[in-house]
Amino acid sequence: MTPPPVDPPRLSSLFANFAAVGLLGFGGVLPFARRMIVERRRWLSAAEFTDLLALCQFLPGPNVVNLSVALGGRFRGPAGALAAVSGLLGGPVAVVIVLGAVYGRYASVPWVAHMLGGLAAAASGLVLATALRIAAPLRRRPVAIGVAVAALAGVAVLRLPLLLVLLVLAPAAMLLQRPSA
Amino acid sequence: MIAAVATLAVVFAYLSLLAVGGANALLPELQRQAASFGWVDPRQFADLFALAQAAPGPNMLIVTLIGWRVAGLAGALAATAAFVLPAALLTYTVAGLWQRFREAPWRKRVQAGLTPVTVGLVMGAAVLLCRASIHGPGTALVALAAAAGLLATRLHPLWLLGLGAALGAGGILQ
Incomplete structure (x- = not known):
């Protein structure tokens, strides 16, 4: 495989771009990661991206997280891997901790509990749809x-x-x- | 407290390496472990999973939420780091070797074998989550509508989650 046709991105750029992907990625981060890496930053060609994703799907662990580690590591070694993965996870982890705190505090309020009940049913339905989709082949x-x-x-x-x-x-x-x- | 954080770290580091097929395929084991440690019951698990889906970011944030429930901020950070680190180290190590074995027959055979297992595990996740979150005709209808919406329309999943939350908050699912 030929090396990427650009200068390796700086650590700050790896962090910032993966942070944007993490915070924009509602309902699946992968399409956002692909758009950033292949189309906007041109860090990888479409074929290279598919290849790297295949590796990350082959290995255990959350796929997009592994992808950020592999890409950051390819450009900037261990520091690059750390910059990419902490960018990707930092924002979402903070958001979800706030949601968890609110849940812990208000879960017993009836309308909040009812809202969560509806949200949980919908989330379960989405997993069912995902399962059916990957089962189809x-x-x-x-x-x-x-x-x-x-x-x-x-x-x-x-x-x-x-x-x-x-x-x-x-x-x-x-x-x-x-x-x- | 320190013991709780250490337990979280050990369990999630183990789960990191078991997560073949991604985060959804891991959900049944995650629910089982969380129940056996007395961290969250299946109903709370479904709630936390839904909260994680409503947040942006990779679909592994239920790990952070379970850590939060068990041991606050330290628990959230420990669970998240422990879940990411082993798989990340493995990926980092193997990435350089990938070109050497990606076309190997054993690699394709391993992948071909893992695919149907992953399908079964994600189906198992769907069954367990539906069982924990469907309590009557209203919630059943919301789950089916969300599934159909994702499969048959181009609606963003966030709209489907929002619809479920709005119907729930309106109190008409009880």
């Missing part, structure tokens, strides 16, 4: 559907530890299926 793959149903039953019905579910199902799925591409 498995439609004609019975083995994959079997693995997904087993994982669902393991964590949601039997309430098994995730480590156990992963240790049993991931190797089984790797042996049973052929890589698609």
Whole structure:
């Protein structure tokens, strides 16, 4: 892979740009991160971005957070990784702590509790939609559907530890299926 | 207090490395751990998850909120840092090697195997959250409408969350 066609961004620029992404990113940060990195700053080409994202989706941990670490590290080493990730998380963590404090204080007020009830139902529905969307490509793959149903039953019905579910199902799925591409 | 912060750090560092398939796939385990430590019950978990979704930023902020509930500001920061650090160190280390193994057959096989597991885990998260947040026909309708809204329209998810909150605040979901 060729190096990025720009001078490496400064630490302050990594911090500021990822901070903007974090604070603008309502309902999913990824599209905002892509726009900033590929279109506005041109830190990566579209293909390089997709490649780096594939790495971050392959590894454990929150994907966009990993992406900020990998990109900051590529440009400026450990200090760059720290600048990018603290920019990305600093603002949102502060916002959510304020929300948590308000929740702790007013959760017993009836209309606040009712509002949260509606919000929680909607948030659950959004996760359901996300699940259906990522399940759609498995439609004609019975083995994959079997693995997904087993994982669902393991964590949601039997309430098994995730480590156990992963240790049993991931190797089984790797042996049973052929890589698609 | 210090013991609580240390426990948070250890548990979330462990969860960081278990989070294959991203933050949503981790939710069932997070809910299980939070309940077993007596941090938050499933209903509070659904509330905190919703609050985190209403805030900007990566979809891992429920980790911060659980830390906050358990041990205040120190807990929030410890849980967040512990959840980010192990995966970040791994990413930082592996990023330089990625070109060497991204086309490797074992890499593709691992990914192909993990994908359906991730789908099942996110489906599990949806089931657990719906079970904890649907208490009657009103909330069921809100959840279904939000799901349909995300799948069938181009509405921003924040509007769908706002709609749920407004209907809830109006008291018509009870």
